[in-house]
Amino acid sequence: MAKYMHFKSSPGLPRARSIPLAPHAIMPLCAACEIREFTFCSVLRDGEIERLQAIVRQVRISPRQILFREGDDADNVYNILSGVLKLYKLLPDGRRQITGFIYQGDYLGIASIGTHSFSAEAASEVSLCRFSRRKLYQLFDRYPALQSRLLGIATDELTAAQDQMLLLGRKTASEKLASFLLSLARRMAPCGAGNHDITEPIPVPMSRSDIADYLGLTVETVSRTLSRLKKTGHIVIADAHHITIARPDALRDIAEGF
Amino acid sequence: MAKYMHFKSSPGLPRARSIPLAPHAIMPLCAACEIREFTFCSVLRDGEIERLQAIVRQVRISPRQILFREGDDADNVYNILSGVLKLYKLLPDGRRQITGFIYQGDYLGIASIGTHSFSAEAASEVSLCRFSRRKLYQLFDRYPALQSRLLGIATDELTAAQDQMLLLGRKTASEKLASFLLSLARRMAPCGAGNHDITEPIPVPMSRSDIADYLGLTVETVSRTLSRLKKTGHIVIADAHHITIARPDALRDIAEGF
DNA sequence: CGTGGCTTTGAATTACATCAAACCTTGTGG
DNA sequence: CCACAAGGTTTGATGTAATTCAAAGCCACG
Numbered sequence: 001m002a003k004y005m006h007f008k009s010s011p012g013l014p015r016a017r018s019i020p021l022a023p024h025a026i027m028p029l030c031a032a033c034e035i036r037e038f039t040f041c042s043v044l045r046d047g048e049i050e051r052l053q054a055i056v057r058q059v060r061i062s063p064r065q066i067l068f069r070e071g072d073d074a075d076n077v078y079n080i081l082s083g084v085l086k087l088y089k090l091l092p093d094g095r096r097q098i099t100g101f102i103y104q105g106d107y108l109g110i111a112s113i114g115t116h117s118f119s120a121e122a123a124s125e126v127s128l129c130r131f132s133r134r135k136l137y138q139l140f141d142r143y144p145a146l147q148s149r150l151l152g153i154a155t156d157e158l159t160a161a162q163d164q165m166l167l168l169g170r171k172t173a174s175e176k177l178a179s180f181l182l183s184l185a186r187r188m189a190p191c192g193a194g195n196h197d198i199t200e201p202i203p204v205p206m207s208r209s210d211i212a213d214y215l216g217l218t219v220e221t222v223s224r225t226l227s228r229l230k231k232t233g234h235i236v237i238a239d240a241h242h243i244t245i246a247r248p249d250a251l252r253d254i255a256e257g258f
Numbered sequence: 259m260a261k262y263m264h265f266k267s268s269p270g271l272p273r274a275r276s277i278p279l280a281p282h283a284i285m286p287l288c289a290a291c292e293i294r295e296f297t298f299c300s301v302l303r304d305g306e307i308e309r310l311q312a313i314v315r316q317v318r319i320s321p322r323q324i325l326f327r328e329g330d331d332a333d334n335v336y337n338i339l340s341g342v343l344k345l346y347k348l349l350p351d352g353r354r355q356i357t358g359f360i361y362q363g364d365y366l367g368i369a370s371i372g373t374h375s376f377s378a379e380a381a382s383e384v385s386l387c388r389f390s391r392r393k394l395y396q397l398f399d400r401y402p403a404l405q406s407r408l409l410g411i412a413t414d415e416l417t418a419a420q421d422q423m424l425l426l427g428r429k430t431a432s433e434k435l436a437s438f439l440l441s442l443a444r445r446m447a448p449c450g451a452g453n454h455d456i457t458e459p460i461p462v463p464m465s466r467s468d469i470a471d472y473l474g475l476t477v478e479t480v481s482r483t484l485s486r487l488k489k490t491g492h493i494v495i496a497d498a499h500h501i502t503i504a505r506p507d508a509l510r511d512i513a514e515g516f
Numbered sequence: 517c518g519t520g521g522c523t524t525t526g527a528a529t530t531a532c533a534t535c536a537a538a539c540c541t542t543g544t545g546g
Numbered sequence: 547c548c549a550c551a552a553g554g555t556t557t558g559a560t561g562t563a564a565t566t567c568a569a570a571g572c573c574a575c576g
Binding site: 089091092093095096097099110111112113117118140141144147148150151152154155156157158159161162163164165166168169170171213215216256257258 | 347349350351353354355357368369370371375376398399402405406408409410412413414415416417419420421422423424426427428429471473474514515516
């Protein structure tokens with residue numbers, strides 16, 4: 001990575017784009033929430049869910065809008081109802097590392113010292129449930145399972161972070177892209193609907209530049225590497241935002257470094 | 259990272275080496291434990307600490323001994339009493355990513371699905387407190403603060419993991435080494451004894467090859483880059499395992515990418 | 517004092533970055 | 547409806563930071 005590499009910031013206005021996504025959930029009531037089972041909310045049973053209902057507020061943001069910035073006070077935590085957010089850290093000269101994409105059902109708000117250690121920006125239309133951290137944590141006493149669940153989420157994220165360190169530190173460009181596509185396929189399966197049919201086109205909601213910043217590459221290398229995977233018959237690129245995995249096992253071998 | 263790069267595994271016998279470390283704590287009793295305040299044990303007060311004493315077992319391992327491997331059942335969790343452990347993941351061809359070094363006072367055992375997602379190997383003589391995960395978690399009911407503390411630890415680790423992703427994905431070799439030395443200086447300060455006097459030589463207990471695998475570089479690049487930092491007057495290399503930060507502010511600027 | 521493992525240094529190579537330009541798509545305004 | 551402007555994506559030519567290959571120091575230890 002050359003240090004004088006620089007990136008465009010995301011200035012100007014959010015502009016809606018028609019990236020196909022999971023249908024937008026508009027969820028007035030926790031009790032009727034379709035994705036409740038996939039979030040920490042599931043630890044509260046039907047009679048208890050009003051506790052959450054009382055402190056939740058729904059929010060909606062557009063692509064390129066920033067939910068919070070690195071260093072901001074982490075007063076709130078969120079569940080993603082629909083859409084995609086990117087989490088990232090910046091260096092002073094604009095180099096960017098995306099530390100994660102988060103999707104429907106994901107939790108956002110693990111934060112150590114009361115401030116966010118990364119920024120969060122919408123990559124599509126996003127709707128979220130916002131909770132005051134303070135009020136949520138107050139429920140820990142009455143509902144200890146809530147805290148267990150958060151510990152479980154943190155633990156899973158830590159495991160994913162370690163995988164990503166292996167990817168960033170030791171994988172080649174092809175291996176990075178193969179790993180990325182496979183995890184995207186896994187994650188893009190509708191919440192809980194078992195595995196994504198691997199022969200279906202995968203929606204790729206983020207830009208090439210976002211992918212590059214997630215994998216520690218440049219846009220050009222991402223594009224070139226995808227083209228190569230296409231030429232070798234591992235994937236089919238319908239358009240920039242729809243990719244089919246043609247040979248899943250072969251791609252897995254690449255991803256794992258065989 | 260070229261995929262055909264290969265690393266020596268750590269075969270053969272552990273061999274004790276005289277790397278200067280924090281003095282080995284031999285701690286028969288939790289109540290008298292010197293580093294208790296710096297571990298999760300501190301959430302149990304004097305009257306309660308016997309709960310831990312009852313389930314703890316002290317363990318000692320030598321350099322190159324492996325505490326557990328990726329994929330092993332994560333039945334136990336540990337606190338490091340003294341020494342240094344390295345945590346790593348491997349690719350099939352031997353490429354290795356060290357995801358963390360852990361030192362005196364650190365907790366080891368955040369694991370998602372019941373199995374370890376990384377291997378843990380001693381980098382020096384190491385003594386640890388071993389707890390049965392099951393028995394420790396049983397204490398959660400009676401001492402909820404225990405779980406809070408573990409959540410706090412997980413959260414801190416996640417923040418560190420994100421910093422490391424930025425380093426691996428977007429920093430140059432010099433920036434990586436500068437960041438590494440600074441975090442080592444911070445961490446090598448005796449437990450809780452405020453900040454390490456930055457003008458003191460930092461003990462560097464791990465090998466160049468370990469540093470390389472931690473920073474996503476090769477041994478040669480680590481060595482060359484350290485030599486360059488030495489030539490530019492940023493650091494003084496007393497010997498391979500003792501480095502002084504001569505110009506802390508300048509080094510910080512490098513580390514942060516200015 | 518010689519052997520083996522680590523570390524350092526040098527020369528050649530390469531995977532990926534940078535620079536540059538053409539190509540799409542999508543939205544806008546005449 | 548079409549021209550065109552603006553971003554994003556792809557492809558090509560060139561450059562370079564870091565790797566690879568090679569070999570010489572340097573300790574520590576038997």
